Amino acid sequence: MSVPPTPIRLSHVSLVYEGGVTALDDVSLTIARGERVCVLGANGSGKSTLASVLCGLLAPDEGEVELVGERVCSDGAPDIEAYRRARRSLGLVFQNPDDQIVTSVVEDDVAFGPENLGVPRDQIAERVARELHRVALDDYAKADPSRLSGGQKQRVAIAGALAMEPAVLVLDEPGSLLDVRGRSAILRVMGRLARTGTTLVHVTHFMEEAVEADRVIVLDRGRIVLQGTPDEVFAHGPELAGLGLEVPFAARLSQRLGLPWTCDERTLLRELGPGPDSRKPFALSGSGAKRVREPGPDPVLQVERVSFSYDGRTRALEDVSFAVPRGTSTAIIGQTGSGKSTLLRLLCGLETPDAGRVVVGGSDTRTRRGRKAARRAVGYVMQHPERQLFAESVEKDVAFGPRNLRLPEDEVDRRVNAALELVGLEGRRSASPFTLSGGQRRLCALAGILAMEPEVLILDEPTAGLDPRGRALLRRVLERLRELGITLVQVTHSMEDAARADRVVALDQSRLVTVGTPREVFSRDNEERLSRGGLGIPRSLRVARELERRGWPSLGDPLTTDQLVGALGERGLPLPSRGGEP
Known part of the structure; x- marks a missing residue:
C-alpha cells in the first residue's frame, strides 16, 4: 500500500464509553507522513483512547477518520473492510505488554504479526532476528515471555510491532516499565524510524521524551488544548502545571538559573559555557541533605x-x-x-x-x-x-x-x-x-x-x-x-x-x-559500574558532571536541583534573586 502524504486525518471525532465517560471530544487532527508526534496529558485525558483510534483499534461515535489512505469511519459509521486494509500498515505498542503478548516463545511472538501479514518465511526470520537485536533480546529468543520481567516483556512487544514494518507506529507509554538504558534505546529506535519515513505517534508521561518530537499535542478531558513544536508547547509552563504536567528538567533549570529559556539540555549546557576561572576548594552546602540512619544491630x-x-x-x-x-x-x-x-x-x-x-x-x-x-x-x-x-x-x-x-x-x-x-x-x-x-x-x-x-x-x-x-x-x-x-x-x-x-x-x-546512601551509590567511583549495568545518575548530578567535563571546576555531587543551583552560584554563576523550585 502506498502511503499518502497525510496518513492520518481525524475530523471532529468524539468517543464516549459506557457509563457516559467522554474520552474524546470533537478532536480534529492531521499527521503528515514521516512526522514524529508526541501526545501528552494527565491520566484520564484521553491519550490511550486517541492512540487506539489512530491505529484502528477503536472507531469513534462521531466524526471522520482516515488512516493510511483509507476512509475507515464516516459520521461515526465504521467501514470494516477499510479498517482491515488499513491495519496492515499500522502498528501499536500497548502500555502494558501483557495485553499484547500472545505466544509462549519470544521469537514466535515477534513473528506473529508478520505471519498474519503473509510475509515469506525467510523474511520473517530476518525480521525477528533484526528486531530482537534492536531491543537487546538476542539471548531470549527461545524464552517464555511469561517468565520475563515487565521491562523485558515490553521490549518483546516493541520488537513484534517493529517486525511488521508499519507505515504508522503508535506507541502508548512504551517506556513506562523500562530502565534508563531501555528508554534511551527506544528513543534511538524512534529517531531512526522517523528518518526512514515512518510516521510515529508517541504517548508518554516523560516530558524529556517529547523534546525530540516534531510536534507536541496536549490533551485535557478528551480535547486538544495545546499543540506546536516542543519549545512552543513547553513555553506554557503555568498552563501545563494546571493540567497536571510539567516542563522538562532543562527548562526548569534554565528558569532557576535566569538563563535564556530552553527545554533542550544540550542548549542549556552551551549557555552555561566553560565556567568561571575558579580554583577555590568547594564542598556542597547542606541544602537538601538528609540525615541517614545506618543499619543497626537489629534491622527490620x-x-x-x-x-x-x-x-x-x-x-x-x-x-x-x-x-x-x-x-x-x-x-x-x-x-x-x-x-x-x-x-x-x-x-x-x-x-x-x-x-x-x-x-x-x-x-x-x-x-x-x-x-x-x-x-x-x-x-x-x-x-x-x-x-x-x-x-x-x-x-x-x-x-x-x-x-x-x-x-x-x-x-x-x-x-x-x-x-x-x-x-x-x-x-x-x-x-x-x-x-x-x-x-x-x-x-x-x-x-x-x-x-x-x-x-x-x-x-x-x-x-x-x-x-x-x-x-x-x-x-x-x-x-x-x-x-x-x-x-x-x-x-x-x-x-x-x-x-x-x-x-x-x-x-x-x-x-x-x-x-x-544515594551520595555513596552515585559517587564518581561507581559511575562506570552503574553505566555498565544500564543505570544512570540523577539529572542534576549528570549536568554537574558534564559541566566539569566542559571546563567547570568541581561542583561536588549535587543530587537535587536545589543543590545544583546552589553549587553553580557558589562557583560564580550570577543567579536571579527569586528562588524556589518552579
Whole structure:
C-alpha cells in the first residue's frame, strides 16, 4: 500500500464509553507522513483512547477518520473492510505488554504479526532476528515471555510491532516499565524510524521524551488544548502545571538559573559555557541533605547471601546481601531483568531463597511460620496495584482487608479513616474507585494495604504510568509514611526517586553492584559500574558532571536541583534573586 502524504486525518471525532465517560471530544487532527508526534496529558485525558483510534483499534461515535489512505469511519459509521486494509500498515505498542503478548516463545511472538501479514518465511526470520537485536533480546529468543520481567516483556512487544514494518507506529507509554538504558534505546529506535519515513505517534508521561518530537499535542478531558513544536508547547509552563504536567528538567533549570529559556539540555549546557576561572576548594552546602540512619544491630529486613532461580538453572538473584534499617526508605535500582521484582517477592515471603536467608522482623522466611510472619509484617504494593480494585466504593475497597481479618467494625472504621486520611482520599470515600484519576486509583489501592497496618511497605515501581501530578502526589504520601516510622522499600527506574531515599541498593544481572546512601551509590567511583549495568545518575548530578567535563571546576555531587543551583552560584554563576523550585 502506498502511503499518502497525510496518513492520518481525524475530523471532529468524539468517543464516549459506557457509563457516559467522554474520552474524546470533537478532536480534529492531521499527521503528515514521516512526522514524529508526541501526545501528552494527565491520566484520564484521553491519550490511550486517541492512540487506539489512530491505529484502528477503536472507531469513534462521531466524526471522520482516515488512516493510511483509507476512509475507515464516516459520521461515526465504521467501514470494516477499510479498517482491515488499513491495519496492515499500522502498528501499536500497548502500555502494558501483557495485553499484547500472545505466544509462549519470544521469537514466535515477534513473528506473529508478520505471519498474519503473509510475509515469506525467510523474511520473517530476518525480521525477528533484526528486531530482537534492536531491543537487546538476542539471548531470549527461545524464552517464555511469561517468565520475563515487565521491562523485558515490553521490549518483546516493541520488537513484534517493529517486525511488521508499519507505515504508522503508535506507541502508548512504551517506556513506562523500562530502565534508563531501555528508554534511551527506544528513543534511538524512534529517531531512526522517523528518518526512514515512518510516521510515529508517541504517548508518554516523560516530558524529556517529547523534546525530540516534531510536534507536541496536549490533551485535557478528551480535547486538544495545546499543540506546536516542543519549545512552543513547553513555553506554557503555568498552563501545563494546571493540567497536571510539567516542563522538562532543562527548562526548569534554565528558569532557576535566569538563563535564556530552553527545554533542550544540550542548549542549556552551551549557555552555561566553560565556567568561571575558579580554583577555590568547594564542598556542597547542606541544602537538601538528609540525615541517614545506618543499619543497626537489629534491622527490620536482612538479606544474607541470597540466591534464587525460577527454573533451577537461570539465576534471578545470586549471592545478594544487604540490610534495611527500621523506619528508613530504601530504593532498589537495576536494569530490567536484574532481579528487582524477585527480590521483593522474597522480602514479602512469597518465595523462599534457594540459598542464604531472608529475615523479616526477626523471622526467617525459610520456615512456614517465618513466611506467615513476614506476610503479616509486610504490605506489598505490586506493579499497577489499581488493577486489584473491585468494590463499588473507595471505602468498601479499603475496608476489605481489615474485614477479612475479622476485626471489630469500630476497628475497621478506624483503620479505613486513618488510611484514607494518609493518602488524601477522605473526601472520596463514597466514590467508585473507577471514577478516580490514575493517581487517585493507585492511592486507593495503597490505602487498602495501609489499612492492614504493615510494619514494612514494599512497592514495585509505584510511580510507573502516572502523570507528573500523580507522581508528585504519591511521593508526598510516601514521605509522610516514612515520617510516621513505616519502613519503605521501593523498586524504581527513576534515579531522582532513588536520590530521595535514605539508602540505595543497585543490582545488575542478578548480582549486587553496590549499596549505600544515594551520595555513596552515585559517587564518581561507581559511575562506570552503574553505566555498565544500564543505570544512570540523577539529572542534576549528570549536568554537574558534564559541566566539569566542559571546563567547570568541581561542583561536588549535587543530587537535587536545589543543590545544583546552589553549587553553580557558589562557583560564580550570577543567579536571579527569586528562588524556589518552579
